[in-house]
């Protein structure tokens with residue numbers, strides 16, 4: 442059997458970002474509307490700062506406005522809620538993202554609940570989770586949205602109907618919304634997790650397998666149905682000592698083995714990762730258009 446198609450998430454995300462930049466240009470010229478994204482970061486977590494810088498750069502590259510709010514680690518919940526209140530009421534801000542994790546003194550649920558659901562470009566607000574679960578239009582979490590785009594691209598839109606999709610992972614950020622999106626695409630969906638009995642057998646039934654378990658190389662080559670589409674959301678850092686010299690990123694799937702069996706598979710890095718920021722920009726355009734009652738430009 443020949444090797445699987447390597448799904449190039451980086452190339453797909455680059456194309457999507459170019460399309461978003463064209464939409465932003467159109468919104469500016471047709472409606473004088475410049476989508477704006479506000480990103481709030483509290484504290485000094487180095488990885489979070491890397492993510493926020495990258496979001497800022499991508500937002501500006503797409504021609505949008507970027508508003509960065511860097512707050513000290515000792516910020517109180519009240520201060521953060523006051524800032525969000527201001528962003529909710531600022532007409533130049535169409536998307537609000539509060540980088541997680543937050544320091545201990547702040548209740549993340551209370552903060553997410555404070556964001557205007559129509560500006561919630563992370564799609565983490567319970568209103569947006571409810572909209573997704575009930576099939577109403579809303580803002581969808583970026584990572585599962587990106588996964589769905591890659592699956593539709595490789596299978597062809599409309600060709601997900603009746604396929605058996607297995608999701609490993611039940612987080613509010615990836616697993617649960619991913620399962621909802623696949624269900625709306627008419628897949629038969631099984632949600633599994635690390636405590637699922639006979640997880641390997643569940644996986645072998647999957648035409649579409651999305652893995653977001655946070656467990657390096659959990660999925661073995663012989664867990665995969667021949668020809669399946671495999672989407673690996675995992676990003677696990679293997680320390681230099683184990684990886685033989687340099688730190689290395691690996692997914693939740695044993696890529697070298699899986700690529701021999703699957704029909705198509707995302708690599709790590711360069712698969713799902715680049716889609717997340719591209720979908721954040723897409724959500725910001727969606728939110729800006731909905732808030733201003735204009736169509737998303739079809740360019």
Ligand code: GUN
Nearest residue numbers: 538539540541542563583
């Ligand atoms: N921290 C790690 N990933 C994310 C994300 O997608 N959104 C937010 N808000 N924080 C994160």
